[in-house]
Amino acid sequence: MRRITATVGGIMPSDAATRPHAIPPDVLALLALPDPATLTEDQRRGIVCVWGDDRLNTLTAVDLGVQDATPRCWFPRACPTHAADRAHRALFDHASMCEQCTDAAEHCETSRVLYRLVREGRR
Template sequence: MTHRTAAAPPPSGSPRALLEVPADVAAALLLPAPADATEDQLRGARCVWCEAGPLNAETAIDLGEQKTPAGSWFPRACQNCTASWAHRGLFEHAPLCEQCTDDASRCKTGRVLYRLIRQGRRP
């Protein structure tokens, strides 16, 4: 399953490009369980990790629709949390990934986590 997230807008102010967030990347981000999330977090109005908000199209990183046996939820995160959790996920993923140890540029999971780190750190 693939999720999409908006990338940071280019300086020219043109529309945001979309970045695909595969299910394995969502797993590496260690999203909290939906049962532990508030209603605002479940619908993407507040950061799934720190509850910062309200989030909007300019401040949120969309982590895609997440399906659970209880139903779907739509986590989004603030840029700071996204960068921090993607950084943590990359450090846990890379040493265990044969592709990352051979040639990190060929690992889709590693590339997406790296892009989320950069996207989250942009002003």
């Protein structure tokens, strides 16, 4: 079983209702996290971006939650730039296949979360 809790900017209160920037599991799946076996120990611990070699801090890192994996959990985080790049690609892929995005993208939760990641990473 895989438990996913992810946030933007490192904010992760215990109550999901108070997490305005939580990344839903379906959106996290679109970002395509790398296989933890291919990552360095620092990347698995969230010290370095999972998609690059940028060292991270708690103020700017995009927290991708605790990932349950065999043989142990890992704690991926990303730099805002790499998260925005992944979200940008995922947004194009998602929007082309989403009926809600075709009608009114602002009403699609997946589209809104991906767009927020893009916007926050491009600041």
